[in-house]
Amino acid sequence: MGRTLNEIIADLPPERQAAVEARYQELKQEVEGLRELRQIAGKAQADIATALHIKQPSVSKIEKQADMYLSTLRSYVEAIGGKLELVVNLPQRPALKLQNLGDISAVAADVFPAPTVARRRKSAATR
Known part of the structure; x- marks a missing residue:
């Protein structure tokens, strides 16, 4: 039977375990896209639509876009309660x-x- 990731990490030297944990914490701070960012903020697409004065399907479309105006991104981030820097x-x-x-x-x-x-x-x- 195979070993779990936790078992493999437990067998590593302590300094290597610390490096793995540090990288894990870094990755936890990164998000894949706007959908995940919205979910972290605890908002529904309908909440964002209301804040942006658009319909919910438009929020879905924004979340799927790979390229957008910075003004759109800024408005979206502000609608979930954040600040774009x-x-x-x-x-x-x-x-x-x-x-x-x-x-x-x-x-x-x-x-x-x-x-x-x-x-x-x-x-x-x-x-």
């Missing part, structure tokens, strides 16, 4: 946080005067 890691440099990337309202307010933004929204709504 974007960090850039460059070689031989400390981590850099990008501010306001994916925040449409902050960018639009800086780039376009208020009447221009309103005109663009009105134009988009009539398409």
Whole structure:
């Protein structure tokens, strides 16, 4: 009969067991996608749909997307009660946080005067 993973790990030297446990803890902090993130937050798709003012099937579609706008990701993360932070890691440099990337309202307010933004929204709504 085969051995279990726990039995195999128990037979390893203590320092190797510690390394396995450390890596396990790292992996526990990573998530595969938005669905898992939502489940960790204890939210249902219907909760997210309500917060985003969309229908539940649209939440399902967002969760299955491999590529999306940062503004969509930011809104989704905020709807589950989180805060999106974007960090850039460059070689031989400390981590850099990008501010306001994916925040449409902050960018639009800086780039376009208020009447221009309103005109663009009105134009988009009539398409």
